[in-house]
Amino acid sequence: MKQFQYVRPANQQSVLAAIAQPGTKIIAGGSNLVDLMKHGVMAPDKLVDINKLPLRNISGISNGLHIGALALNSQVAEDQQVKTKFPLLSQALNAGASAQLRNMATVGGNMMQRTRCPYFYDTAMPCNKRAPGTGCGAKEGFNRMHAIFGFSDKCIAVHPSDMCVALAALDATVLIQGKKGVRKLKFTDFHRLPGVTPELDNNLAKDELITGLEIPNNNFAQHSYYLKVRDRASYAFALISVAAALDIHNGIIKDARLAMGGVAHKPWRLTAAEQLLKGKPATVANFEQAAQVAMQGAKAFKDNAFKLKMAPASITEALTHAAGLA
Amino acid sequence: MKQQELLNIPPFTEGIDRVDGRLKVTGAAKYAAEFEVPGMTYAVFANSTITKGTIKTIDIKAAEKAPGVLAVFTYLNAPKVPGYETGGDPSKPPSGGGPLKLFVDNTVKYNGQPVAMVIADSFERATYAASLVKAEYNKEAHQTDTSKVLDKAATPKGSRFADYKRGTPDDWQSAPVKLETEYVVPIDVHNPMELSAIIAHWTADDKLTVYDKTQGVKSTQNAIAQAFKLPPDNVQVTAKFVGGAFGNALRTWPHEIAAVMAAKQVKRPVKLVLTREMQFYTVGYRPYTWQKINVGATADGKLTSIVHEARAQTSSFEEFTEGTVNMTRFMYACPNVGTIYKITPVDVNTPTWMRGPGEATGAFALESAIDELADKLNMDPIELRIRNHADIDPQNGKPFSTKYLKEAYQMGADKIGWQNRKNKPRSVQENGWLIGYGMGSGVFGAGRGRATVKATMQSDGTLLLQTAVTDIGVGTGTAMTQIASEVFTGIPVSKIKFELGDSSLPPSPTQGGSMITSTVGGAVHDACIALKEKFQQLIGNGGTDKPDYAQVLKDKNLPQLDVTITSSGSSEMRNFSSYSYSVHFVQVKVHPKTGVVRVNKVVSVADSGHIVSPKTARSQVIGGAIGGIGMALMEEGVIDHRFGRYVNADLAGYHVPVHADIPQIEALFVNKPDYKVNPMGAKGMGEIALIGMSAAVANAVYNATGKRIRELPITPDKLLG
């Protein structure tokens, strides 16, 4: 690992000043960044530790819940308000990583975590995301874990987060502090598709800080389910994950939220399927139909064709559980 | 009389606690890398990023100038290892060729091969400096994909690997019922918790002390002594605790020799700990093996012929071989059997033995094939096995020293509830999951080698036992203490001390091949008997059988009394075939839509003679079952053959089971002694705990789904395909 400097500013202003400098990088829980530094994938000159900032709180706001960027993954998952109002988020968090990692990982860090594509991690192999212009190692290589939606010629990596899939479904908003002030971004607009600039994971500028999230109140708490399909029972990234939330009245779906993980460079919100479900009876047949709609445009590579079967099956399965029909 | 003594042990005593348990859970047990020597320096490698070719240029200037760096070695400047020059092999390969010698020339034989070694005053500084080494290569075309060169496979040197033929095996083609199938076991990587580590410390020009992660302190001692042309006694090797190894510390690897070389050159102790990534590239793995099994049988399920062929990978510079097809020759009573074993070189590091070496791979194929045959015959797979039970060894007509395989089938079937299994696959569904049962058996040779043990009664009545064996985590110290306590009834376990892991102690073999309880245990037993007899002589006639040893020593004015005994198996063993057997039973559930497999229940039965140490034996069985579940459902070292590099060289990408994958595992023991093998009647069980398990899981998955997966691991994608 390259030698680096380390600072731990006491306030937000100093953090913002520090991250405006080239070569600096924010560190929160460090569970992703330190790994990448050890692999030589990221080599900042200076780490700006933000753990002194008062961004750990989870608090009710008029129309929902505010979660600080430094709230730990384990803390959010166990929070009483989260569990009652947004059980989907709690389930998604608990499906991720391990207990030890969740005790270190923060909400901001989780959003900013980088892909687990092996070509991104191994500096001896090509990767346009790590080293633009070197080519995509995965496209003609080992691509079992890779995207079936929204990929580009330059990059077929997926975003590995579970938490983000739930947040995309829950219409969360990201709170971002820049030098000029605060801006809000829809969660679904936070992460990017790779396009011709796969080196950019999201729309956060280098000199900006995530301070927190807001999740609006909803009527999905009764009927939501996070399904994670993986190669082992715990401590594995998703082959496919589905966040499903339904608002059901007298057997009729009033509203629906659906998002998928493990399929794209960002959490993949399934709005067409949501639209299809609205006003329909909550039946397995309708869920299957929604799953078919959700899969339109999917395209597989050499090793991940199974996702074309597993994804719709998982959508149906998650919706069935959410509706209480399993 | 000796046997009588042990027969008195109640068959299912609880057994003693792990003698080193407290040290381990408190962190007081010291592993190789945890020793501190004043003036320590740290070695880190820069590794090749190409798979095959030569080093064109290698620039170490920046690395040499980096803070804290003492030396950077490459093939251009590394001092010669004296044994290398005369061709002396530091560690002999199993069959042909020779181990890689690091830093002797500019050739690159596999990706991840060390091309430079940095020595610095801290691990972090060495790591950084190693990243500054810049090599340019002349690349040559490489091949790492074994499946592409199976046709180039050849029979290894040595008669042990010649084709085997009994009767007319090709008859399977005209049998009333026949089966023709292929199976693949991928690269499996050992991944013990403890990384490969060595501390090399030259205490004089011709003397050194080594703390090593090794399964054999004596073999490491000999390898280093040969490489540096020293008398073995000048090389002191210590390995008090080993944090798992599963075979990957059976050899002395080239990087260990390099560390010793570097320590000599920088005149300071050198500590070298491999990274997890390097564990994948440079310390062996279970080789990719393609297998073909052809079986012929009668309509009522009598096996008439079996042909079992295996083709496995090796490296371009060494022949690695293992007994993949051997069990097929004797597992079932079948008149016509042929086995063929071939290896094919690819541009990778040499494979090495991994728990259940050869047989674990072979048993996946054979025990899957037997299940497939049972399915074809619409017969219960246990019934099919019983119909073909080998009462004598069909290879040589010898009787088995003991064999309780039928009892083991029964015990396991009763425990798992085999009667609930439906012969027709995909016929049980519970809560949306498909349920299936499967079983598979394993076998491994049970022998006894030579070991020397010194037994000393100390003045305070403490019994000290010493030998240079290692304990790779299996509980050797505990088992030996238990054996001694059963010979010396009356001496409490707390007053028995078993000292191991030190090359200056009397010689013992390397820990491997499920031989240690039998071999070292036999020697411990014999040494204890001899010491007891020595006391009897001292006391004279009329003395008690359980004297107060401390008092006797005091009365006779002796500081202590000791014996050193070398013992090995009796020649009587040659008249028998001796094996340990296991039978694994598994219940799985498979999600019909997502293809997810979860193991619900495991019962593993071991027929491995008298169980001398019930607690550690149980742990062995549980560990083996978990390893087998990993092999069946998730383990696979994946190489991108375009680059010759692993794409999952860490524990996030290479999956082994986690707690959530593992249900309650029942370990059952037939627990009937086999006194032909050793005086305790004990046979090995480390290997059989894993062998056959992957087939049991695959068979259960078939029973649940009707899908036969013949290429491990059985991941959800394969079940959806």
Ligand SMILES: Cc1cc2nc3c(=O)[nH]c(=O)nc-3n(C[C@H](O)[C@H](O)[C@H](O)COP(=O)(O)OP(=O)(O)OC[C@H]3O[C@@H](n4cnc5c(N)ncnc54)[C@H](O)[C@@H]3O)c2cc1C
């Ligand atoms: C073995 C392993 C398995 C895992 N499995 C899963 C899994 O199954 N599912 C899953 O979802 N995740 C998984 N993870 C990833 C884990 O969730 C992330 O490592 C974690 O969420 C990162 O949070 P952190 O606080 O440690 O981030 P850090 O490592 O500290 O930072 C990560 C990135 O975020 C940036 N950053 C952090 N906070 C802010 C902020 N407030 N504003 C702007 N930028 C910021 C940093 O600059 C850095 O680039 C796994 C990780 C490991 C190591």
